[in-house]
Every structure is written in structure tokens, then in C-alpha cells.
Amino acid sequence: MNTVKTYQKINSEKKNATFGISKMEDIYTKRNGKFDEPHRHNYYTVLIINKALGFHKIDFMSYNLSNKQIFFVGPGQVHQLLESEKSLGFVMTFSNQFLIENSISMSFIDGLNLFQNYDQNPPLLPDQEQFDAIENFTNQIFALFNSDAKMKNLSIGAFLKLLLIECNNICEINPNDIDMGASGYNLIRAFKTAVDKNYKKEHATSFYAKALHITPDHLNRTIKSKIGKTAKEYIQSRIIIEAKRLLYFTDASNKEIGYELGFNEPANFSAFFKKCTQSSPSNFRKNKIKS
DSSP states (O other), X not given: OOXXXXXXXXXXXXTTOOEEEEEHHHHHHHTTTOOOOSEEESSEEEEEEEEOOEEEEETTEEEEEOSSEEEEEXXXXXXXXXXXXXXXXXXXXXXXXXXXXXXXXXXXXXXSSSOOTTSOOOOBOOOHHHHHHXXXXXXXXXXXXXXXXXXXXXXXXXXXXXXXXXXXXXXXXXXXXXXXXXXXXXXXXXXXXXXXXXXXXXXXXXXXXXXXXXXXXXXXXXHHHHHSSOHHHHHHHHHHHHHHHXXXXXXOOHHHHHHHTTOSSHHHHHHHHHHHHSXXXXXXXXXXXXX
């Protein structure tokens, strides 16, 4: 069975590394300009692109590479960078452990409108002034990372948080909206965690609402206000992304994939997939093989 390559470590030569940053041009040179295979990480990735040409594929969506872009890739997302020429910019990676060690709470990360794990992931498009501020933070981080400064990880963590705040302020939805409150963000985090744990067996909004001790209407309103889609749509997005990953990266049959994702009948899985994607599972697999 073919499976997608997963990078478990931020640095293969330093097994305990929790943070990394490299210049995109150095990575391009190291690969001799060859495309990397589609892969995923067990950590967060931020691409700060000054200049680029080509495509960035994230969970089967393709985005044009251009100048002054910021991409955010969450743990578990499948992505592939297809550069037509050497890019200029930075690739930054960090783990949950790095966040914990530098007093950056998961509620802060979850509250950002940046790492959309199971949805469309278009790049952030800052204006020149905004990009200059983000690039300045990145250059500070890069310099610290390659230094012997005391408490450099704490300094990197502080600049990383400022960078993420600056990026998030560019987004239309501000996570610091006073109408949401801490309880709302705790609910969103708990919901996403529950979906990740149960989506292969439980597809109904009512199951998650009951588990969170709230009504389905309350759950839908809260989720919709933060991520722009209902709880049901979020659950379906999670199922569809996993279905696409299994169709693309394994040789499992449609029937096997359907059972894996909690559908008792293959026809139910096929109908669900086609309703959400306008393509049958077989056609999706066939078209991806051709692409």
C-alpha cells in the first residue's frame, strides 16, 4: 500500500529540535531544483515568500506562487511546493512542544484565523508595509536561530508570536473579537479535538454537541461565527479531506475507504463524496493519477 510521506522531525539531524527556519533558496539549491513529493508534517509550517513562481498544493487545492505571500500549513496537512524557479523567502517550522516551552498557549494558536487544517488554504497577501513588518520579524528570528544568544528560544518564541499576530491582523476575522470571549475559543478547540478523535465513526453534529454539553444550535452558531462554516460543514470537510488522502495515497478500494470513514454501505460513501466534491471517488482517483 502506498502512503504519503510524513516528516516526524523538524530536523533529521537533531532529533529533539522543536523549531527550525531555512531560506527557501537554500532548500531549492539543496534539492537541485527538483520537486519534493507530496508530504505532511507533524508540526506547523509557515512560508514567508518574498519572490516565487510556480504552485503550492495543500490538501488537493492548488495555489499560484507569487511575490509577497504567506502560507500556513497545519500538522497533518498534505502539501507540495512546485517551484518553476528559485524562490526567495523563508520556511519556518515549529512543534507543539516549542509552543509549550515558550509559553505560547494552544488556545492562542487555535484562536488564530491562520491554520485552517481542513479547509481552503489560500496565501495571506499583505501589502508592502505589512510584508515589511512580517519580514523584519522573520529576519530577527533567522538571526537568532543561527546565533549563540542566551535564551534564544524564548526570544524566537516572542518574535514568532508577534509575527503570527501581525499576520492574523491582516485577516478579515479577528480572533480577539470581544463578542467571542475565552469560552467561545475553548469550545472551538474542544470541538476540533473531538472531531479529530471521532470523525471516522461519528458524523452527526448532535453527537459533538452532546459531548460538549451544549445544543446543536449553540455549537453551529459558535463555529460559524469563527470559521465561517457550520459544525456539520466542518465535520464533512474533515471526512472529505481524509477520503481524498486515502484515495490519492493508498491503493485501498472505495469500499475499504468507506468503511474506514464510518459508512456502512459503499454506496453511501460514494454519494456523500460526490455531493461534497461533485466527483465520484473513482473519478477523483483517476483524475489525480493523470495529473
